[in-house]
Amino acid sequence: MASVRLDDVRKVYGNGQVAVHGASFEVADGELMVLVGPSGCGKSTLLRMIAGLEEISGGTLSIGDRVVNEVAPKDRDIAMVFQNYALYPHMTVAENLAFGLKLRGHPRAVIDQRVNAAAETLGLGQMLDKLPREMSGGQRQRVALGRALVREPAVFLLDEPLSNLDAKLRHSMRTEIARLHRQLGATMIYVTHDQVEAMTLGQRIVVLKDGQIQQIDTPMALYEHPANLFVAGFLGSPAMNVLHGRLERADGLRLVLEAGLSIPLGDARVGEDWLGKPVAMGVRPEHLQPAAPEAAGFDTRVEVVEPVGSEVFVNQVFGTHPLVSRLPPRQLPQAGAALRMAVDPAHLHFFDAGTGRRLW
Template identity: 65%
Template sequence: MATVKLDRVCKVYPNGHVGVAEASFDIADGELLVLVGPSGCGKTTLLRMIAGLESISSGTLSIDGRVVNEVSPKDRDIAMVFQNYALYPHMTVADNLGFGLRLRGKQPDEIAARVRDAARLLELEQRLDSLPAALSGGQRQRVALGRALVREPKVFLLDEPLSNLDAKLRLSMRVEIARLHRQLGATMIYVTHDQVEAMTLGQRIVVLDGGKIQQIDTPMNLYDKPANLFVAGFLGSPAMNLLRGQLQRERAWQLQTPHGSLSLGELSTQSPELLPWLDRDIVLGVRPEDLRLSSADASALTAVLEVPEPIGNEIFLNLRYGTQALVSRVPPGQLPEPGTPMHFKLTQERLHFFEPVSGARIV
C-alpha cells in the first residue's frame, strides 16, 4: 500500500470556475479517508485528479513519495470503483474479475489465483460462472470491488460506489467495505454525498463545500467540534439546530432571540471565549439529542410539537419555536398530539457557538 500527499492542489477550468481550491492533506498508509460534501462541492473532481482522469491546474500530488502530476492513470498503480458497476454483460464473474489482469499481460495461472482469492474474500465463489444479469445489485457491486482488488494496487479510489443500491443493500455493503479495509489494510479514498456513510466508514473525513476544504478530522471530532456553520449543519442526522440571537448575561448567560429569551446557564467551560461576544449577535448550535424534555419552568424552552417521527429506538420531535424549526431526539415513549406545547432544557456543556457572519466556530 502507499501514502498519498496533496499540496495545494487546484483545479481551475478554462471558463475560470474553480473546481477545487488549494487542497492540502496527507493520507496515511492503510488509511480509509472519506471525501464528503453536497453535489458540486469538488469531491469527485478531487478523486479524479488523484486517479489521473482530470488534470491538475496547480499544486503537487504524490503517491508513495513520487510526484504523479504528469503520470498517466495506468502508471499510477491505483484502482477505481465507479458509481455504476461498469461490468461487461457478456463476461462471467470470473472473466470480469480477471479482465484487467489479462490486459496487463499477467499469466493465466496468476490471474486464476488472484480471481479465486478475491472471490473467496467477497463470497462470490459460487457465482464465478454467472453473468452479471444473474446477480443481485449487491453481488454486482462486489464484483466491481473485486475487479479492483485483484489488481493489488497501491491505492483504492471509490467514487460513490453504493449510490445505486437500495437502503438495505447500502447498509450491508457499507459493512462489507469496512470489513475489507480491515482485512486488507489498504489505502482507500472514498467519495460520498451521504454523511451517514462518511461517519460510519471514514477513519478521517474531508468535508468540502464550493471546492474548498471546510474541515478534516475524525468522524466524532467533526460531530463534537464542527469548525463552522456549514460542517455543523451538514454532519448529523437530524441536523444541528441553529438559533440566531444576541448573547446576554445577567446572573447567567442568555440568548435573546426574536421568539424569546433562552437560558443557557453558567457555561463555565465556554465563558472565556464568549466574553468578547457579550451583547453581540451570535449563532447557537444545539444537537437534537441535547434538546432534552423537561418540566415547565422559567428556564425551559417552550416549543410546539408539529410532527413526531417514531423510528423504533428513538423519536424525532419536529418542533416550532416561534418561526424557528427545531428537532429534538428523545427516547421512545408515549407520543403527544401535534400542536402540544412541550418544554426543553439545553445540555450546557454541549452547546456550540459560531460567528454570525463568517460562520467560524467560537467555542
C-alpha cells in the same frame, strides 16, 4: 500500499471555473479517508485528479514517494470502483475479475490465484460463471470491488459506489467495505455525498464545500467540534438546530432571539467579549430535551412527531424558529401540544453569525 499526499492541488477549467481551490492533505498508508460534501463541491473531481482522469491545474500530487502529476493513470498503481459498476455485460464474473490482469500480461496461474482469492473474500465463489444481468445490485457491486481487489494496487479509489443500492444493501455493503479495509490494511479514498456513509466508514473525513476544504478530522471530532456552521449542519441526522441571536446576561446567560423570546443557557462557557454581539448557537437534537420540573426552560409547540423505533424525532417551533429533538421511545406528545424544553449547556456550539466560524 502507499500514502497519498496533495499539496495545494487546484483544478481550473478552461472557462475559468475553479472546481478545487488549493486542496492540501495526506492520506496515510493503510488509512480509509472519506471525501464528503454536497453535489458540486469538488469531491469527485479531486478523486479523478488522484486517478489521473482529470488534469491537475496546479499543486503537487504524490503517491508514495513519487510525484504523479504527469504520470498516466495506468502507471499510478491505483484501482478505481465507480458508481455504476462498469462491468462488461457479455463477460462472466470470472472474466470481469480477470480482464484487467490479462491486459497487463499476468501469467494464467497468477490470474486464477488472484481471481479465486478475491471471489472467496467477497463471497462470489459460487457466482464466477454468472453474467452481470443475472445478479443483484449488491452482487454486481461486489464484483466491481473484486475487480479492483485483484489488481493489488497501492491505492483504492471509490467514487460513490453505493449510491445505486437500496438502504438495506447500502448498509450491508458499508459493512463489507469496512471489513475489507481491515482485512487488507489498504489505503482507500472514498467519495460520498451521504454523511452517514462518511461517519460510519471514514477513519478521517475531508468535508468540502464549493471546492474548498472546510475541515479534516475523525468522524466524532467533526461531530462534536465542527469548525463552522456548514460542517455543523452537514454532519448529523437530524441536522443540528441553529438559532441566531445575542448572548446576554439577564437572570443568567441567555440567547435572546427577538423581543420576548430567549433561551436560558445555564452555565454554558462563553467568551465574555461576545456578550451583546450577534452569534449563531447550535444544539444537536439529542441535547435538546424536556426540561426538568424545576429547571429553567422555554416553551415550544409540537408540529410533527416521527417515531422511528428506537427513538423519536419531535419537530417543534419556538416562536417562528423550527427545532427538532431526539427523544427515547415513550408516550409520544401530540401535534399541537406544548412542550417545555431545555438545552444541555455542556453541549452547545457557538459560531460567528457573520463568518460562520466556530467561536471557541
